[in-house]
Amino acid sequence: MKGSSHAAIGAAVGAIAGYQVQPDLYTIAISSLVGGVSALVPDLDTNGVASNRITISKKITQWLMQFVGIGILVAIIYQYFTAGFSPSILLYAGIGLLFFIVSQFITQRRMLTLTGVMVMWLGIVMHQSIGILLAGSYIVIASFLPHRSYTHSFLGLAFYAFILNHLQQEWAFEGLLAAGIAGYASHLIADMKLLPMNRRGVKWFLPFWNKEW
Incomplete structure (x- = not known):
């Protein structure tokens, strides 16, 4: 199923869940948004629409890293001809070279990992x-998982609900937990084999049972 379909279903069930919590227009609207976004979260385990939408382009990242590497090397050359050689030059040269090497091996999936790290840093700030x-x-965890594995299971849903519970306490929005769970669960249900458009199903009981439903 396409990401747009998942988002639409998630938005609908999110709105319904929000209405059950608090039947006012503001709660329904925010809950619909939360449900739509949550319905895309399980697909962060793949290099698809969901993961690519929240990450910086690999090419842009490579260009930035190479630019930083060149800047460091230029600074080293300038320091050498103005202040002479010092042990710190070797350290900075190594850092500049590292930027060049890493830029050649970075992938879009690792950009997703970096995005997760940046979100964690934002949480600290x-x-x-x-x-x-x-x-x-x-x-970060999802960026290392194969498609339709742990994020498409009760374990992934439980972890996401745990996150939502903390966010609801911090942001004081009562419909957040219900709408988020409804949106996330709608993705898993829509990916089940019982729907004729799905060749693959969902392994609800990972890691205890690998059967697809």
Whole structure:
């Protein structure tokens, strides 16, 4: 199923969940947004639409790293001809070379890992937000997982609910947990084999049972 379809279903069930919590327009609107976004979260385990939308382009990252590497090397040459040789030159030369080497091996999936690390750092900056720290850790973990594995299981849903619970406490929005769980669960249900458009199913009970449903 396409990401747009998942988002639409998630938005609908999120709105319904928000209405059950608090039947006012503001809660329904925010819950619909939360449900739509949450319905895309399980696909962060693949280099698809969901993961690529939240990460910086690999080519842009490579260009930036090479630019930084060149800048470091230029600074080293300038220091050598103005102040002479010093042991720190070797250290900075190594750092500049490292930027060049890493830029050649970086992949879009590793950009997803870096995005998760940046989200975790944001959680530290924002008054040590546990919810944002956990959200970053989810992204980092998902970047190492094969498609339709742990993020498409009860274990992934439970971890996401744990994150939402912390965010709901920190942001004081009552519909967040219900809408997020509804959106996330809608993705897993829509990916099940019981729907004729799905060749593969969902392994709900990983890591205890590998059967696809």
